[in-house]
Amino acid sequence: MKIGLVGLPGSGKSTVFGALTGIAVETGYAGTGKQNIGVVKVPDPRVDALASLFNPKKTTYAETTFTDLGGGSGKGIDRAVLNQMRNVDALCQVVRAFDDGSGDAPNPLGELEDLAMETILADLEIAEQRVVRLTRDRSNPNELELLQRVCTHLEAGNPIRSLELSELEGKMTSPYSFLSQKPLLAVLNVAEDEVTGEPPADIVADVEKRGLNLVVLSAQVEMDIAQMSAEDQKEFLDSLGLSEPARDRFIRAAYALLDLISMLTSGPDECRAWPVPRNTPAPQAAGKIHSDIERGFIRAEVVPWEKLVECGSEAKCRDEGVLRVEGKTYVIQDGDVVNFRFNV
Numbered sequence: 001m002k003i004g005l006v007g008l009p010g011s012g013k014s015t016v017f018g019a020l021t022g023i024a025v026e027t028g029y030a031g032t033g034k035q036n037i038g039v040v041k042v043p044d045p046r047v048d049a050l051a052s053l054f055n056p057k058k059t060t061y062a063e064t065t066f067t068d069l070g071g072g073s074g075k076g077i078d079r080a081v082l083n084q085m086r087n088v089d090a091l092c093q094v095v096r097a098f099d100d101g102s103g104d105a106p107n108p109l110g111e112l113e114d115l116a117m118e119t120i121l122a123d124l125e126i127a128e129q130r131v132v133r134l135t136r137d138r139s140n141p142n143e144l145e146l147l148q149r150v151c152t153h154l155e156a157g158n159p160i161r162s163l164e165l166s167e168l169e170g171k172m173t174s175p176y177s178f179l180s181q182k183p184l185l186a187v188l189n190v191a192e193d194e195v196t197g198e199p200p201a202d203i204v205a206d207v208e209k210r211g212l213n214l215v216v217l218s219a220q221v222e223m224d225i226a227q228m229s230a231e232d233q234k235e236f237l238d239s240l241g242l243s244e245p246a247r248d249r250f251i252r253a254a255y256a257l258l259d260l261i262s263m264l265t266s267g268p269d270e271c272r273a274w275p276v277p278r279n280t281p282a283p284q285a286a287g288k289i290h291s292d293i294e295r296g297f298i299r300a301e302v303v304p305w306e307k308l309v310e311c312g313s314e315a316k317c318r319d320e321g322v323l324r325v326e327g328k329t330y331v332i333q334d335g336d337v338v339n340f341r342f343n344v
């Protein structure tokens with residue numbers, strides 16, 4: 001699963017990317033069309049809590065891939081960049097709300113609208129072509145009806161994200177990789193001295209109207225923090241009156257776009273978060289760990305992570321009756337600590 005950082009040229013994508021991944025990248029209106037790609041651990045207090053209980057040899061967080069898709073050479077978003085956006089599962093739009101000294105005042109509302117319109121137009125072009133084709137060859141009346149509905153929605157200036165689709169319709173649209181259908185998070189990149197303030201009300205309202213979540217950060221501050229020792233980080237955050245870097249909050253919010261839940265495993269060897277698509281039955285979830293466990297699945301012993309932390313051990317969970325035994329049809333829930341029994 002991949003998350004793409006998008007936004008207008010100079011909005012701060014590469015700076016955000018650098019702060020997220022710790023990878024040194026070129027910033028400053030590069031416009032080179034170069035993409036950066038990096039893997040990021042998803043901070044997870046549940047894994048931390050289990051690790052402090054089990055003191056394992058290894059602690060493993062879920063990981064997700066971020067791609068800085070670049071802005072493009074002109075003022076708006078390039079067609080090439082729009083095409084690249086098709087290859088990611090979710091989008092984070094970095095929006096400039098800091099003064100970059102260029103004389104162009106920040107225009108966050110305009111940037112949000114720009115990307116929304118560009119993606120809507122790109123989708124409309126694809127959907128219309130398909131409608132023409134399906135009308136002509138009459139091969140799939142259901143899909144035709146659906147795409148006509150999609151076109152009407154797009155023509156009214158709405159992203160496909162806000163169109164209500166059945167599960168089957170969702171499956172039918174997925175091969176098109178529509179851009180305005182991808183989950184989107186708005187990232188307001190504010191000036192260094194604005195990180196502790198409330199985000200402007202007009203932006204909060206606009207983002208809400210679009211049905212998006214909002215993360216406020218200063219890419220520059222995050223970049224500085226990322227380069228500090230843990231001790232300096234703490235002191236710096238304290239001086240700003242912040243409890244944690246925005247980075248952690250941002251990664252969690254971006255990860256949430258992917259609609260994955262975390263299955264947890266714990267023990268003296270390893271405490272670990274496993275990303276699993278929502279609504280996954282136990283055997284398939286076990287298959288994420290090893291295909292042998294899926295094949296030989298007998299049952300899953302499950303306890304919610306907070307119960308395990310509360311009880312302090314699996315044995316205690318058993319005594320208290322909070323450890324459940326679940327079969328093949330059980331659907332894994334977010335934060336379940338699972339132990340699979342299987343035949344080899």
Ligand SMILES: Nc1nc2c(ncn2[C@@H]2O[C@H](COP(=O)(O)OP(=O)(O)OP(=O)(O)O)[C@@H](O)[C@H]2O)c(=O)[nH]1
Binds near residue numbers: 219
């Ligand atoms: N003051 C300030 N400057 C920032 C901040 N974030 C980014 N910048 C600066 O803004 C300029 C553009 O940032 P980049 O991260 O290169 O922007 P980008 O979106 O990757 O730009 P393109 O790749 O050209 O589209 C750089 O000079 C950054 O140092 C911030 O939070 N505060």
Ligand SMILES: [Mg+2]
Binds near residue numbers: 028029070
């Ligand atoms: Mg860049």
